[in-house]
Amino acid sequence: MDTSRLVRISDYEWRIDPHAGMRVPGVIYASEDLIRGMDDKVYEQVCNVATLPGIVEASYAMPDAHWGYGFPIGGVAAFDPKQGGVVSAGGVGFDISCGVRTLHTGLTPTEIQKKKESLANALFHHIPAGVGSTGRIRLDAGAMDAMLRGGARWAAEQGYGLPEDLERIEERGQMAGALPEEVSDHAKRRQRDEMGTLGSGNHYLEVQRVTEVYDKVIAEDFGIHVDDIKISIHCGSRGLGHQIGTEFLKRMVVEAPRYGLTLPDRELACAPLQSDLGKAYLGAMRAGINCALANRQIITHLTRQVFAEMFPRARLDLLYDVSHNTCKMEEHEVAGNRRCLYIHRKGATRAFGPGHPALPKALRGAGQPVLIGGTMGTASYILAGTRESENRAWSSACHGAGRRMSRRQATRTWRGRSVENELAMRGILIRSPSPRGVAEEAPGAYKDVSAVVESADRAGLARKVARLEPLICVKG
Amino acid sequence: MADIGVRGFGRTLEEAFEQAALAMVAVITDPARVKATQPVAIQCEAPDRELLLVDWLNALIYEMATRTMVFGRFEVAIRGPRLRATAWGEPVDVKRHQPAVEVKGATYTGLEVTELPEGGWRVQCVVDV
Numbered sequence: 036m037d038t039s040r041l042v043r044i045s046d047y048e049w050r051i052d053p054h055a056g057m058r059v060p061g062v063i064y065a066s067e068d069l070i071r072g073m074d075d076k077v078y079e080q081v082c083n084v085a086t087l088p089g090i091v092e093a094s095y096a097m098p099d100a101h102w103g104y105g106f107p108i109g110g111v112a113a114f115d116p117k118q119g120g121v122v123s124a125g126g127v128g129f130d131i132s133c134g135v136r137t138l139h140t141g142l143t144p145t146e147i148q149k150k151k152e153s154l155a156n157a158l159f160h161h162i163p164a165g166v167g168s169t170g171r172i173r174l175d176a177g178a179m180d181a182m183l184r185g186g187a188r189w190a191a192e193q194g195y196g197l198p199e200d201l202e203r204i205e206e207r208g209q210m211a212g213a214l215p216e217e218v219s220d221h222a223k224r225r226q227r228d229e230m231g232t233l234g235s236g237n238h239y240l241e242v243q244r245v246t247e248v249y250d251k252v253i254a255e256d257f258g259i260h261v262d263d264i265k266i267s268i269h270c271g272s273r274g275l276g277h278q279i280g281t282e283f284l285k286r287m288v289v290e291a292p293r294y295g296l297t298l299p300d301r302e303l304a305c306a307p308l309q310s311d312l313g314k315a316y317l318g319a320m321r322a323g324i325n326c327a328l329a330n331r332q333i334i335t336h337l338t339r340q341v342f343a344e345m346f347p348r349a350r351l352d353l354l355y356d357v358s359h360n361t362c363k364m365e366e367h368e369v370a371g372n373r374r375c376l377y378i379h380r381k382g383a384t385r386a387f388g389p390g391h392p393a394l395p396k397a398l399r400g401a402g403q404p405v406l407i408g409g410t411m412g413t414a415s416y417i418l419a420g421t422r423e424s425e426n427r428a429w430s431s432a433c434h435g436a437g438r439r440m441s442r443r444q445a446t447r448t449w450r451g452r453s454v455e456n457e458l459a460m461r462g463i464l465i466r467s468p469s470p471r472g473v474a475e476e477a478p479g480a481y482k483d484v485s486a487v488v489e490s491a492d493r494a495g496l497a498r499k500v501a502r503l504e505p506l507i508c509v510k511g
Numbered sequence: 512m513a514d515i516g517v518r519g520f521g522r523t524l525e526e527a528f529e530q531a532a533l534a535m536v537a538v539i540t541d542p543a544r545v546k547a548t549q550p551v552a553i554q555c556e557a558p559d560r561e562l563l564l565v566d567w568l569n570a571l572i573y574e575m576a577t578r579t580m581v582f583g584r585f586e587v588a589i590r591g592p593r594l595r596a597t598a599w600g601e602p603v604d605v606k607r608h609q610p611a612v613e614v615k616g617a618t619y620t621g622l623e624v625t626e627l628p629e630g631g632w633r634v635q636c637v638v639d640v
Contacts, residue, residue: 125618165610167605224577304619471611
């Protein structure tokens with residue numbers, strides 16, 4: 036992206052002045068280098084989102100922003116229902132509530148090192164991953180609806196977790212306002228065999244070592260120390276979320292004229308928050324959030340089973356669980372007034388600051404953990420929401436590295452087996468059913484996650500707390 | 512989250528739709544590795560050709576996901592707003608197909624159905640993987 040089209044506010048904040056139908060400015064939080072590396076389409080999409088009815092303050096993009104459908108990935112936008120605000124299926128994404136959860140283990144690198152190979156094999160064997168993999172749980176119609184209403188709380192009640200897990204999950208593990216009746220039979224059918232599966236693409240389960248702590252005080256509150264072994268799980272709402280996204284995207288395109296919406300592009304399909312369609316989508320999308328929360332809870336349970344067998348001493352307590360594809364109603368301050376807004380975060384993580392009532396007591400002093408997934412060869416980061424971040428993009432931060440190279444380019448550049456061997460030389464074990472999938476996810480296909488995190492920290496979106504490097508990566 | 516474009520060319524609109532489906536399969540696996548033995552009937556309907564293309568690809572995604580199958584050959588008939596097709600494929604065999612990624616859904620981004628001035632059709636859109 037050409038920076039001459041932007042107004043530089045600071046080294047890490049850039050503005051696009053309103054033009055061509057934009058109701059509000061665009062704001063991109065990133066270093067000059069990252070902006071230069073961004074696709075021009077990101078600029079276009081940030082501007083397009085700014086044209087939507089009821090948008091408040093600005094159309095934001097995070098440091099890892101890249102070209103998506105409709106909204107950019109790494110896009111954040113708030114809409115006011117009282118001002119004709121809209122909800123957009125493309126502003127949430129197909130993988131509703133895709134997110135990251137990190138677990139403590141209480142283990143040391145030495146303990147892992149001794150059994151690394153067999154741990155990698157056991158995790159790969161026990162946790163369904165990849166195209167066509169099915170879970171061990173089959174849900175009948177009644178159980179499906181209970182899961183869609185109950186989320187991780189439902190999963191814990193079914194024996195896939197502990198009550199204390201719940202307060203370490205956004206929404207305390209259960210998204211309110213879910214309407215399973217708005218989720219089609221097709222979507223439910225697509226999910227029937229997919230509970231407790233990782234999926235494919237950039238989804239993974241990693242065993243990681245903490246290699247650096249940047250903020251000792253917050254790290255202490257989070258329970259993070261150098262050389263701790265943590266586990267991170269990155270996945271979402273599986274087939275159910277994808278099908279909800281697919282169906283509502285179409286309904287929003289077809290019904291837009293009914294709501295008097297003229298869209299610069301079909302891909303911006305949306306519906307007024309207060310319309311029947313808007314309410315139906317919100318209900319279905321919230322059910323999708325619960326599906327993702329239940330899914331990560333079940334995968335946590337499977338991971339605990341593996342560790343209980345191999346490391347009786349391990350305690351896999353939850354550090355936190357974040358979702359980075361959502362639309363949530365939140366109260367925010369706008370020009371001195373508290374207002375209820377619907378915040379779309381598509382490839383962006385919520386980053387509430389210290390004292391926020393949504394945080395559990397144990398984290399209220401430190402702020403919300405912001406879990407940033409890296410690539411299988413680089414690093415993941417843990418950040419924390421700050422008071423300052425409440426004034427930046429509605430308390431939002433980045434979500435990952437962001438792709439730099441297309442999948443096709445990646446497969447032309449690397450072979451899966453050689454990527455695996457190279458990483459094994461560096462002590463990182465990859466387990467995946469698909470060598471081509473590994474090539475497409477090669478670390479070099481992604482932007483430098485460290486630069487993204489640095490920009491998020493410098494822009495004041497969230498504060499850098501710790502860096503984690505992978506030891507084992509189970510890929511879909 | 513990532514996206515990839517699929518594009519199909521054909522002498523007829525139907526053939527272009529078939530080729531776009533094949534391009535989508537190539538996102539998942541090498542279509543040459545798929546034994547196109549089991550037929551699955553597919554129908555969809557949409558107010559215009561662009562929406563019909565997205566519906567067609569989404570119908571295939573749905574059938575592959577719920578049947579745990581992968582398709583390798585397609586035969587499409589389009590009449591007005593209606594599409595009837597047969598897709599042939601087989602159950603996913605992880606060892607042989609080595610599926611790289613599952614497709615989550617077809618999108619309206621980059622969506623075009625174009626009759627080319629030199630004859631024939633080009634159809635395309637971005638799919639989310």
